[in-house]
Amino acid sequence: MTSLLRITDLHVSVGDTPILRGVNMEIRQGEVHALMGPNGSGKSTLAYALAGHPNYTVTEGSIEIDGVNVTEMEADGRARLGMFLAFQYPVVIPGVKVADFLRHAVSNIRNPERKEGEGLIGMREFRKEIKDRMTELGMDQEFARRYLNDGFSGGEKKRMEILQLAMLQPRFAILDETDSGLDSDAVRVVSEGLARLSGPQMGVLIITHHERLLEFNPPQFVHVMLGGRIVETGSAALAHELHANGYADIRARHPAAAAENAPAEATPV
């Protein structure tokens, strides 16, 4: 059975500010979707709401994974059902080693029934796996022993997100501007990494301003967000058009949504 992530009429507020105003989207395993849109249109809000950030309140609508309504579920429950968010701003966790953290995460995700305190995935098996994935991503083995994102460069942080994606093998991966702030070599590494990982088992939602990530991971569907709604959905050609012409045409075609577009994206600190 192909898994389905279904987003229905999703309204999301941060504090008292409504940001998403009725988003509809269906992502199946194996599909690649791109989400584009100007700053403040609500792209990152959708990403956080899907992953279950407590500050992003769903006021209407629902998120379902294979018919299970996860709208009220905490982030860890969603992760166990196969949701993954590659963060635009990965969080630093001082004193926690990458390998220790990932071993816990992998144990929970692969054994969703695992109770706290029960055994972790075998050390030998885990070590080999993380070593192989790091090699594929061109990462120094030393990363496994470093503290999570602590002192990492922008590119290292993004690579760390892709490493987590590779280890956790989610059914649905949301990449929130994974290509932002990277030089072109780093974008290539991340893009190739994603291309290798995605396949029939993974549904991907790529949030991006740029075209590079999409070159390596051609989307079947391109959605354009404006003022908290998906205003257009098209093929890869739509992404090319937006890159060539910007959002002026989109705004002109959807004046009501354009008027509601926030001046800047709400990003957590």
Added chain:
Amino acid sequence: MSTDAPVKSDVEIGDYKYGFHDSTDYYAFKSRKGLDAEIVSQISGMKNEPQWMREFRLKSLEIFQSRPMPNWGGDMSDLKFDEIYYYMKAASEQGKSWDDVPEDIRRTYDRLGIPEAEKKYLAGVKAQYESEVVYGSLREDLARQGVIFTDTDSALQQHPELFREYFGTVIPPGDNKFAALNSAVWSGGSFIYVPKGVKIDFPLQAYFRINSQNMGQFERTLIIVDEGASVHYVEGCTAPTYSSDSLHSAVVEIIVKRGARCRYTTIQNWSNNVYNLVTKRAMAYGDSLMEWIDGNLGSRLTMKYPAIWLMEPGARGETLSIAFAGHGQHQDAGAKMVHCAPNTSSRIISKSISRGGGRSSYRGLVKVQKDAVNCRSNVVCDALILDPASRSDTYPYIEVEEQNVAIEHEASVSKIAEEQLFYLMSRGLTEAEASAMIVTGFVEPLVRELPMEYAVELNRLIELQMEGSVG
């Protein structure tokens, strides 16, 4: 630290694992409640002490009685000196083997895991139960090299000259009210002498156990590390959980001579009804290194600021302090560094965690005396507050009487960041696992300084403290 072990342990939520107690019916001696000259003389008499010590105690009692209670630090209004038993002797003799120790007491130490640890990785052990040391051992090869590791009472009898030369020289009775109290009623504690050039490879450990309700435990520890020698001393402390309060007021004096090293590690895990008011001070001479590693968990109120006086050029002092204040607890802890000589250096690293309405305070002093030029001192305090009901304060005191010095102080306070929790939870960790991981990471730089066994123990204690902290 690796977190190979599961993040949560299988112990019940909120359980203080060491809260059990033994019957006190069989005790060899129990003083009456309260404190006066008669009790002090009785303690001295029981111990067959020389006249000078009896006089020292009585004079100290006068100082204790004449001093007001400190009006800073924590709330001691419930501490009733008249309700305390100042001396209790559970066993009539000290055991040379665990088989010599009365069965109830031996069982207690078995449950605390001491005999097992002794076999695995200790060079010597002292076990103090109430007022007296009930068991003692020292590896034979160390004894042959002239190392002395005994209880302080025995040291007074067996090494009177060495004892008198140093006792009370680092912390005189007049130092503070609680040092005076300890000087009046002290009993037990460790006495260590490490001869010139002798380096002890494994730690020496003492374990302090309070068993009775309203008990006052006043051990007195004196450590002398002679020139070029080195020692690592570890102490652990627990007590049963009672509804009324006990008092633990120790004095620890350390002399680290030229070129010597001393590391003193405390992992204190008192139950929530213990007032823990301790004075610890070391004097570090030329090119020596003194380190305090101070883990404060448990207790109702802890006031403890291990001090290092850097007496001669080249002396270094370092204090790593960790405090965990849970519900109903106040950890007022920190460190003092006194630079008395040029070219001395010190470092203080303090980490505190407050949760469940607990309160932690960092209180520290860096003092540079006149003419102590080219001194360096670096102080770093980090506080982690886990919920809005909890509190953390920082009281750094810096007194510098010399221009040519380098003093740095950094302090940071962080709440368990929501973003950190969300990040870890989005990878499938439960809220409890994620919080425990963040806290473990927070103390990691300090835990990594501990020998393996203690690091594991401290992490386990922190995990226990974290149980039920969320949800």
